[in-house]
Amino acid sequence: MAVYTDITEDDLKDFLTQYDVGELTSYKGIAEGVENSNFLLHTSREPLILTLYEKRVEKADLPFFLGLMQHLAARGLSCPLPLPRKDGALLGELSGRPAALISFLEGMWLRKPEARHCREVGQALARMHLAGEGFALKRPNALSLEGWKSLWQKSAARADEVEPGLREEIGAELAFLEGQWPQDLPAGVIHADLFQDNVFFLGDELSGLIDFYFACNDMFAYDVSICLNAWCFEKDGAYNLTKGMALLEGYDAVRPLLPQERQALPVLCRGSAVRFFLTRLYDWLTTPEGALVVKKDPLEYLRKLRFHRSIASSVEYGLKVETGA
Ligand SMILES: Nc1ncnc2c1ncn2[C@@H]1O[C@H](COP(=O)(O)OP(=O)(O)OP(=O)(O)O)[C@@H](O)[C@H]1O
Numbered sequence: 001m002a003v004y005t006d007i008t009e010d011d012l013k014d015f016l017t018q019y020d021v022g023e024l025t026s027y028k029g030i031a032e033g034v035e036n037s038n039f040l041l042h043t044s045r046e047p048l049i050l051t052l053y054e055k056r057v058e059k060a061d062l063p064f065f066l067g068l069m070q071h072l073a074a075r076g077l078s079c080p081l082p083l084p085r086k087d088g089a090l091l092g093e094l095s096g097r098p099a100a101l102i103s104f105l106e107g108m109w110l111r112k113p114e115a116r117h118c119r120e121v122g123q124a125l126a127r128m129h130l131a132g133e134g135f136a137l138k139r140p141n142a143l144s145l146e147g148w149k150s151l152w153q154k155s156a157a158r159a160d161e162v163e164p165g166l167r168e169e170i171g172a173e174l175a176f177l178e179g180q181w182p183q184d185l186p187a188g189v190i191h192a193d194l195f196q197d198n199v200f201f202l203g204d205e206l207s208g209l210i211d212f213y214f215a216c217n218d219m220f221a222y223d224v225s226i227c228l229n230a231w232c233f234e235k236d237g238a239y240n241l242t243k244g245m246a247l248l249e250g251y252d253a254v255r256p257l258l259p260q261e262r263q264a265l266p267v268l269c270r271g272s273a274v275r276f277f278l279t280r281l282y283d284w285l286t287t288p289e290g291a292l293v294v295k296k297d298p299l300e301y302l303r304k305l306r307f308h309r310s311i312a313s314s315v316e317y318g319l320k321v322e323t324g325a
């Protein structure tokens, strides 16, 4: 359960006096998520989400994340909105953590998405990329090559505890990625964590995107590769070509992928597999036993990485025509 910081009713009531949201009627910690502490609040007016920002969120980045939600919502993307306090600020403090109140988004995330859902995710990702245009703030991706290297330095010595030989394998992979990482692909604001638990559906219809706390400026096609990894593999580790095709077609219908973006997919997928492998590995090695959070399996991403190494052409991801390869 991801409640790292507990709150008391008195502190919460005190916090809420800074907002115009009615009277608190109930609140509870939300079990899902691994990054921040989230609470569902009910007030005499509306349900709300309270987020306390934890270890991976730099306070200096919060204006980017909260401002981005406002920017995207103003351009028609369905996503939660941060609520302003009476003094206009979007951010406050509770139990010693930076904290914000966020509007409640209706819907549920899908435990067993099908190809038609993957198509909608592709479309929504592309819409987000287009809607991000014109957002004034910038945030370089802290979890790109340099960030991976520093995470790896913190975990490498113990990596073989998780699987013998990992130290050598990941060291070589990082050297490969450093040499091959694309430099000139179209870039803008990306979500960077659009996993299943961050996409809500009402019935079969996508109702919105949440959790913009890894959003940053980076290559659009890198975000596509994150979604291929998160949405198009089955529990047994197999890549689902039908889902991959649907996700890519959905994206391409809204924002056509350039030949150089298509061509770069295998290396981008390797990079995004390494990114999630490394954060999971770090958490695996450092989260204390008994912590109220479900640790995610790093080896799932190692298997995905190995699959991407076997890919000879982007066509194997389900792209219909590979041009310029
Ligand atoms: N605006 C919202 N409206 C409705 N439910 C929400 C909202 N924000 C968060 N939730 C609920 O809280 C859960 C965790 O939220 P979120 O994914 O933002 O947390 P996190 O710790 O950042 O997670 P992650 O592990 O995906 O990074 C979601 O799965 C959802 O159930």
Ligand SMILES: N[C@@H](CCO)C(=O)O
Residues within 6 Å of the ligand: 034, 035, 193, 195, 276, 279, 280, 296
């Ligand atoms: N989506 C991430 C966790 C949140 O950063 C993962 O599955 O590793």
